[in-house]
Amino acid sequence: MNNPLNFSSKGTCVNVGCIPKKLFHVAATFGESREDMVASGWDIDAHAPHSWEKMVKGVRKYIKSLYWGAKKTLKLNHVDYFNKLGRFVDEHTIEVT
């Protein structure tokens, strides 16, 4: 059986936690900042439309880049990575299925 959550390496923070949350949050604050920018003298369109699809695509692309970075680091350090469900068989042995 594969990893049931189908997470790649890097765990919760990178895949569905801190990193995507922060990127979505920053995207939202950019939108909210526009009116303050206009009030501060910036010549921008405070009502320009936002593309949800483009934002999600950008977040996924960034997470993918972290995933490949992690894979490379594991490889460089001769660490075997299995995207599988693990189970301790004894203190020194993990079985992956």
Ligand SMILES: Cc1cc2nc3c(=O)[nH]c(=O)nc-3n(C[C@H](O)[C@H](O)[C@H](O)COP(=O)(O)OP(=O)(O)OC[C@H]3O[C@@H](n4cnc5c(N)ncnc54)[C@H](O)[C@@H]3O)c2cc1C
């Ligand atoms: C929405 C959200 C936002 C968050 N924001 C922040 C934040 O801003 N700042 C912050 O500090 N923390 C944040 N967190 C918390 C942070 O993500 C976790 O504290 C952190 O990821 C925990 O790291 P970990 O290595 O202990 O576990 P994880 O990152 O969860 O890693 C465990 C990994 O092991 C895998 N795994 C589990 N059991 C098995 C098994 N039997 N076999 C194989 N693989 C297995 C899981 O699939 C997972 O990939 C957030 C969490 C969420 C959900």
